[in-house]
Amino acid sequence: MSADLKMLESIQNTQSISREELGAILQTQDSFLIQELHKKAQQTATQIYGNKIYIRGLIEFTNYCKNNCYYCGIRCANAKADRYRLTTEQILSCCKTGWNLGFRTFVLQGGEDPYYTDVKICQIVQEIKSKYPDCAVTLSIGEKSEESYQAYFNAGADRYLLRHETADEEHYRKLHPQQMSLNNRKNCLKVLKKIGYQTGCGFMVGSPGQTVDTLYQDLLFIKELKPEMVGIGPFIPHKDTPFADQPAGTLDLTLRLLSIIRLIHPHVLLPATTALGTIDPKGREKGILAGGNVVMPNLSPVNVRDKYKLYDNKICTGDEAAECKACMAARMKSIGYEVVTDRGDQFCLMIRNQLTLNVGRNQ
Ligand code: SAH
Numbered sequence: 001m002s003a004d005l006k007m008l009e010s011i012q013n014t015q016s017i018s019r020e021e022l023g024a025i026l027q028t029q030d031s032f033l034i035q036e037l038h039k040k041a042q043q044t045a046t047q048i049y050g051n052k053i054y055i056r057g058l059i060e061f062t063n064y065c066k067n068n069c070y071y072c073g074i075r076c077a078n079a080k081a082d083r084y085r086l087t088t089e090q091i092l093s094c095c096k097t098g099w100n101l102g103f104r105t106f107v108l109q110g111g112e113d114p115y116y117t118d119v120k121i122c123q124i125v126q127e128i129k130s131k132y133p134d135c136a137v138t139l140s141i142g143e144k145s146e147e148s149y150q151a152y153f154n155a156g157a158d159r160y161l162l163r164h165e166t167a168d169e170e171h172y173r174k175l176h177p178q179q180m181s182l183n184n185r186k187n188c189l190k191v192l193k194k195i196g197y198q199t200g201c202g203f204m205v206g207s208p209g210q211t212v213d214t215l216y217q218d219l220l221f222i223k224e225l226k227p228e229m230v231g232i233g234p235f236i237p238h239k240d241t242p243f244a245d246q247p248a249g250t251l252d253l254t255l256r257l258l259s260i261i262r263l264i265h266p267h268v269l270l271p272a273t274t275a276l277g278t279i280d281p282k283g284r285e286k287g288i289l290a291g292g293n294v295v296m297p298n299l300s301p302v303n304v305r306d307k308y309k310l311y312d313n314k315i316c317t318g319d320e321a322a323e324c325k326a327c328m329a330a331r332m333k334s335i336g337y338e339v340v341t342d343r344g345d346q347f348c349l350m351i352r353n354q355l356t357l358n359v360g361r362n363q
Helices: 003-014 019-027 031-049 088-100 118-131 146-155 169-175 182-195 212-225 251-264 274-279 283-289 321-334 347-362
Strands: 052-055 057-062 105-110 136-140 159-161 198-205 229-234 338-340
Touching: 003 019, 003 031, 003 251, 019 031, 019 212, 019 251, 031 251, 031 283, 052 321, 057 088, 088 105, 088 118, 088 321, 105 118, 105 159, 118 136, 118 146, 146 182, 159 229, 182 198, 182 212, 198 212, 198 251, 212 251, 229 251, 229 274, 251 274, 251 283, 274 283, 283 321, 321 338
Parallel strands: 052 338, 057 105, 105 136, 136 159, 159 198, 198 229
Antiparallel strands: none
16 A cells, blocks of 8 residues: 555544645645545545435524624625625524425524624524424524523524634634634634534635645644534635635635545534535535535525625525525435435434433333
């Protein structure tokens, strides 16, 4: 076996990667090695999750944001963004459509919008959980206090997505204004885990200033946090942001990183993101074949889809939820996978829940 293949085996066996190995994998031009990397990652995912793909119904409920991240199209300084908020009724209507289509996870994502007070968020979560008790609710609404996170959890929220964006202090400063802090973001993630959320961190691939070293920090952070989910997708410039002229992250680099994350953190729930589908027409299929096991079709009302623009050229903005679901199911089928009607918990939690249920039944 060549030294390179031995390196892949060692990453897989030890579930860890050194700075040198990361550099070698990210920089190699050896397409055979990269094929082997993807194959190993895909095998790792199918050993745990079979050919099942979990779907999450994404509801983008507000594009108001008090933050001003340099990369993001809904940053507060973007006066050209056409702002909107969904009412509780509109959100519930998205859930209804989604439930009928087989979604058992709803992801409520938005900018950091103070209009949605903790009381409002808790009401929305409670209503969804009471109408759809068999569903998981994921929140992705940014940095909040421990009390707020606890209140949402008590209201029934199951999961929380908060990409750390970069684990490197200097790089973080290039992407965010002075008021924001990496320390706070990392601390939020630790608090979320402590409260008991299934927690997701993540980062954009190819964001301005990203290097092998900053990516290595990201991987170390993942190993330390042990999140249930990791969201990564290519950075894509938005025309009305300070990064308008920066190059997008590449498909190739994103796929390599998806595979590496699968190998070093095997049980993770790893989406092939919309951004990946935006930079390549078969991006999401390729993401699954590189080790992903989750996709997140859009359930937002069609009239707001185009307004939730974090980056340019976002796909699927004109499709109804049913079309998105059918399209996704067909895409996954075309590569030998099956979209399932399931909450899609992380494997270890799934086993624990089943054991608890069985114990309950025997009593
Ligand atoms: N306000 C929430 C949700 C942010 S939007 C929060 O703070 O977590 C979700 C993710 O989209 C962000 O975490 C970021 O990683 C990604 N994103 C933002 N702008 C992007 C861009 N221009 N290209 C690709 N991804 C982007």
